[in-house]
Amino acid sequence: MSTFGQAFKVTTFGESHCKSVGCIVDGCPPGLKLTEADIQVQLDRRRPGQSNLTTPRSETDTVTIQSGTELSYTLGTPICMFVPNKDQKPHDYSETDFFPRPSHADWTYLQKYGIKASSGGGRSSARETIGRVAAGAIAEKYLKAHGVEIVAFVSAVGPVRLDFLDDISGDNGKILSDLINTVTRDQVDKNITRCPVDSASEKMAEEILKRKEEKNSIGGIVTCVIRNCPVGLGEPCFDKLEAKLAHAMLSIPATKGFEFGSGFQGTKLSGSEHNDPFVSDGKGGLKTIKNHSGGIQGGISNGEHIYFNVAFKPAATISIGQESSKYDGSSGVLEARGRHDPCVLPRAVPIVESMAALVIMDALMIQNSRALSNSRLPPIPENLRAINPLGQKVKLT
Template structure:
């Protein structure tokens, strides 16, 4: 399928469907002799896998990764790395009653129009389960970036209309929302329970902060660092928008407010979010993505069938009430893939 690969010097290609036999990824561009094990990958996949809390889907997938190529005696060989996660808890029968209906908010209609065939089990290729391959690839990129002292941290900034007031990295992995404010996380959870009781779902905002990136990373004009980060984030199915630094608040600012002045110590402010002219400044890279409410909800909605007849639909099955906490590791993974790709391009420039 065209569009299933991403990156240039560090390139990934994901494969598989939600209720098929497996999902996975092929990663090309990893240097030889990097120490790499399935445990390195698994710790990131465990953050994304389903069934972690009442916020997410109860689907019981262990998401155990298997490395089939590109690693020998615990070290990368420089050849493509293939990783597979076998689907274990598939229940395509949950969709038998609605396989001829277009689910609101899903890609059913558009996939059928493009390919004239669609996998109606879950969401097929359009399922959020596809992101497991991204996280596996991102784990490798993260390990390479750690050698460069680059640190990527994403978290839920807002969900169910509740916004974090504090920024405390220490609590992100200690609450089911992966929020950066424990008190806000408790209120988010309360609001999500209310939505679930109404057979509905909620959206939110995930923020990402990246430190340790050298200045000078990025390719003008079309491959700007922020443009490629935006491409990566908007390729995540549930993400509907992105902003960097001051973001959309810049629309209400004066140039004198928004411009990042400099002194002998560097930049005084960071309204640009760490990127100017598509190239990193060396300051912290900061961006936020908008995550839509999960499309699969079990309350009646209006739609049409394959013949165009108007019908009501109820999407049963196992779905996330809020996808933000499971998107957090996906955002980190895609950011890592972009950064490692650009580091390799930069090194090639000065080789």
């Protein structure tokens, strides 16, 4: 429904043109220092009207914490946050009384519920992601205490693509590795496209502006890296960490694809080329050489950087007249109005980061619960080293 997570639960609420949007976070540990300023940073990166590459809708997206904190510290009780919708123009959507918009959720919502929001996309609108970003900011602040760092960036807009998306061998593999190891949010945010590679960013901006002038739209890819993720997160079989990440990413509006690690490029390699030998990390543990696994093996984090790509389709609402059918089946031409992004990619970056934070936060709390339970048991006997070669208990991460 509208809730994500098991131990760290987030429920989002609100439609694109109702009075407000927001979320309720349940399960946040008590004692975390938290103010609106901690959350506003990511909301500012997501908000509309940031540049001429985004929708001109004017929203400050100012967040208010309603509950769950006192004197700037979390109480362990549900945290309610809301953001008002101030620049509403529902009359811009009167044509949707007659037409289900192509590639939108108008028709499917109507078939499912027998009713739909009359303006904007309702719950299917990207406005809903404000609650995700607010909740993700809380998760991220907690994760920083564990050294976890999450950075996403735009790696493709239409035909303009960073080379590693099509080939991870040789120099392209090194470029990918360097970005995964070193890219920062400051580097990402210095360009309005949120691509940290200047030469590619310029071409991406040109592509987006071209589509905007045509009253059209364009899609692309966001790449995300999670650095310093604790080892042991994720559950075998159905709740593998990559499966949870895929679930999170594909729940974001306009997403059409997900791949992690070597992804589809890895299918071009042989087993000997793709396999990742282990070596000592110099700290009493092990690390992999290539990280083609993308930081996850057997559905469980292995301590390497986790990285993945998320594909976003072109924004469905465009101002070009489109031949389509009305609800009554008669044909017509839909000329959409309203204010929309010619490309959702620059504003999608903090949404991807936030959903990644929610997945890792939830997995960390689940693993800590397991480790605490394990710590109450006596050590595994020495003669059973075959099932526990290190002779250790599960550690709290």
